[in-house]
Amino acid sequence: MRFRFVLLFIAITFVSFGQKFRFNSSVGTSFISWHEQQMTLDFAAEITFQNPEKNRKTFIAMKTMGNLTGTAIDRQTYTFIEPPMNNFNEPILLNEVLQAGYRGGEAEVGLMWNTNKRKSNVHLTPILSLYSRSLARKISSLRSEYIEEEKYSLHGISGGLGLVIPGKTSIQFQAQVFEPLYEEVTLYGRYVGVPYQSLVSDKHLNFKAKIQVIKGKFGWTLNLETLNLGGAENPKSKSIKASQAIIPSTLLTYFF
Numbered sequence: 357m358r359f360r361f362v363l364l365f366i367a368i369t370f371v372s373f374g375q376k377f378r379f380n381s382s383v384g385t386s387f388i389s390w391h392e393q394q395m396t397l398d399f400a401a402e403i404t405f406q407n408p409e410k411n412r413k414t415f416i417a418m419k420t421m422g423n424l425t426g427t428a429i430d431r432q433t434y435t436f437i438e439p440p441m442n443n444f445n446e447p448i449l450l451n452e453v454l455q456a457g458y459r460g461g462e463a464e465v466g467l468m469w470n471t472n473k474r475k476s477n478v479h480l481t482p483i484l485s486l487y488s489r490s491l492a493r494k495i496s497s498l499r500s501e502y503i504e505e506e507k508y509s510l511h512g513i514s515g516g517l518g519l520v521i522p523g524k525t526s527i528q529f530q531a532q533v534f535e536p537l538y539e540e541v542t543l544y545g546r547y548v549g550v551p552y553q554s555l556v557s558d559k560h561l562n563f564k565a566k567i568q569v570i571k572g573k574f575g576w577t578l579n580l581e582t583l584n585l586g587g588a589e590n591p592k593s594k595s596i597k598a599s600q601a602i603i604p605s606t607l608l609t610y611f612f
Contacts, residue, residue, distance in 0.1 A: 376405055376406060376407055376408070377403065377404070377405055378403070378404045378406070378611065378612070379401070379402070379403050379611075379612045380401070380402050380575070380609050380610060380611045380612065381399075381400070381401045381402075381609070381610060381612075382398075382399070382400040382401070382402075382575075382577070382607040382608060382609040382610075383397075383398065383399055383400075383607065383608055384398045384400070384577075384605060384606045384607035384608055385397060385398060385424075385605065385606060386398050386421050386603050386604070386605035387603070387604050387605070388458050388491075388601060388602075388603050389601065389602045389603070390458065390491070390493065390599065390600075390601040390602075391429065391433075391434070391456065391493060391599065392427040392428075392429055392456050392458075393427065394423055394424075394425075394427045394456070394457075394458050395423070395424050395425070396421040396422055396423050396424060396458060396459070396460075397421070397422060397424055398419060398420070398421045398605060398607065399419070399420050399421075400417070400418065400419040400420075400607055400609075401417070401418055401419075402415060402416065402417040402418075403415065403416045403417075404416075406471060406473070408472075408473070410472070411469065411470055411471065411472045412467055412468060412469045412470070412471055413467070413468050413471045414465075414466070414467055415464070415465070415466060415467075415468060415485075416463075416464070416465050417462075417463070417464045417465075418461070418462070418463045418464075419461060419462045419463075420460075420461040421458075421459060421460050421461065421605075422458075422459045423457045423458045423459060426455035426456060426457050426496070427455060427456050427457075428453055428454070428455050428456075429454050429455060429456050429495065431450070431454065434454070434495075435594070436448075436495065436503055436504055436545075436547075436594075437504065437545060437547045437548055437593065437594055448497065448503070452497055452498070453497070453498050454495055454496070454497055454498075454503065455495070455496060455497075455498065456493050456494065456495055457493075457494045457496070458491070458492065458493055458494075459491075459492050459494070460489070460490050460491040460492060461489075461490050462487070462488065462489045462490070463487075463488045464485050464486070464487045464488070464514065465485060465486050466483060466484055466485020466486060466487075466514070467483070467484055467485070468481050468482070468483045468518070469481060469482045469483075470482065475520075475522060476522055477522070478519070478520065478521050478522070479519075479520055479522075480517055480518065480519055480520075481517070481518035481519070481520055481528075481530075482515075482516075482517055482518075483514075483515065483516050483517070483518060483530070483532065484513075484514070484515050485513070485514045485515075485532075486511075486512075486513060486514075487511075487512060487513065487514035487534050488509075488510070488511045489508075489509075489510045489511075489534070489562075489583065490507060490508065490509050490510070491507070491508045491583065491585070491601060492505060492506065492507035492508070493505065493506050493507075501546070502546055503545065503546050503547075504543065504544060504545030504546060504547070504548060505543070505544045505545065506541060506542070506543050506544075506596060507541070507542045507544070508539070508540070508541055508556075508583075508585050509538075509539070509540045509541075509542070510534075510536040510538070510539045510562070510583075510585075511536065511537060511538045511539075512534060512535045512536040512537040512538065512539075513534075513535050513537065514532050514533065514534040514535070514564075515532065515533060516530060516531050516532030516533060517530070517531060518530040518531075524571065525569060525570070525571045526569070526570045526571075527567070527568070527569055527570075528566075528567070528568040528569075528570070529565075529566075529567055530565065530566050530568070531563075531564075531565045532563070532564050532565070533561055533562070533563055534561070534562040534563070534564065535559075535561060535562075536556075536559045536560075536562065537559075538555075539555070539556035539559050539585075539586060540553055540554065540555055540556065541553070541554050541556060541588040541596050542554075543590070543593045543594065543596070545593075548593050552590055552592055552593040554588035554589065554590040554596070555588070556585075556586035556587065556588050557586065557588075558586040558587060558598065559586050560584035560585075560586060560598075561584065562581070562582060562583050562584055563581070563582045564579065564580065564581040564582070565579070565580050565581075566578060566579045566580070570609075570611075573610055573611045573612075574608070574609065574610060574611070575607075575608075575609035575610075575611065576606070576607070576608055576609070577606065577607040577609060578604070578605075578606050579603075579604065579605045579606070579607070580602075580603070580604050580605075581601075581602070581603040581604075581605070582600065582601075582602055582603075583600065583601040583602075583603070584598075584600050585598060585599050585600065585601065586598050587599075
């Protein structure tokens, strides 16, 4: 009898948590327009918690992206640290082709309000979250020799507003502003030595927007992100100028 009560309790708990938690995973691509233009392959996942009696939900979302192919860089606009002249390092020729590879990721934890599933009218959904973003650019030669890499890490607060059009096919619009409270550039390199980390002093606002269409267990999302990356002064390695990355992307999602 006790065993049956335990099974019944486990079943009720599982159903209750099944109603509250929802998981989805996505695959897609991004087109990064930064110092060069490059396609990446993206993977994303999200867990949401929504109490059926409440009008808000908590979410945790993650995304990773990596380049599909390298892209040739413009040697006239790119400068790297010259190698020390010894028997172990060959100088890079002036006409040698160098290529860039991009990778990055993001993580977000936050709250979204006005999200009760029983709402059948068009409604707004405010959002507030902690947001973390990284974007890296790796430089190598066609001889597959690693030269150097710069990586931006941004951590801060994001806020925005969404518009939901419910129905058998739900349509959602969302726009957010990201304020980096902590921004860092890390420079790695074959000729740099140990990684050098520099804080970015001229931090700027960043923006992202998305359109999501959901029908049944499938969804399609179109994202647009603008990253305004500040520069960093570092006399121990090299100074990095401020830059802007514009990243449109698309994701195909399955809701479990």
